[in-house]
Amino acid sequence: MTIDPDSIKYNSDGLVPAIVQAADTKAVLMMAWMSAETLQLSLNEGRTVFWSRSRQEIWRKGETSGEQQIIREAYYDCDGDTLLFVVDQHGDGACHTGNYSCFFRSFND
């Protein structure tokens, strides 16, 4: 599908934050950034594709680790400046640390 370019507001770096939630457990797995190009790639390919700010390159999630995220639902928020993807998380989890979710550290710990 083609995105209405007016529907999404990118920041000054041309990026928009993308929250990823597991379809089965409903856990919030991670947040990463998408460019207009990687958002379109995500919708076209049916899996999450991000923009790596550290490497400054397209990052197909799980391409090397096998921990792909297959998109079930894709939303944008009321302001059009945040995305939400509900996914089937493949492999052990979303986090490069080996944890299921990137949010494994609590302020209460």
Added chain:
Amino acid sequence: MTIDPDSIKYNSDGLVPAIVQAADTKAVLMMAWMSAETLQLSLNEGRTVFWSRSRQEIWRKGETSGEQQIIREAYYDCDGDTLLFVVDQHGDGACHTGNYSCFFRSFND
């Protein structure tokens, strides 16, 4: 509680994105931004307090609308650059449009 200042990475505006998830339904409700000050206020007061980028002021969520978010769990991610709050959402919902979640628009619509 006092936050270790090294545990959270703020962006060039001194802000960090904060995802809010409902404790009961597990729905992702919204994403907004916190400064170091409003993060500390959130943890101290037990409810979400954001930094309004449009108004450039502290924004106690629900202070005028009654739709407060009482914090049940508070996490930071592996990179320390995104926060996740699991909350009891008061009132009808989180979104200023009257919707329960800010993510009510789908790319599939």
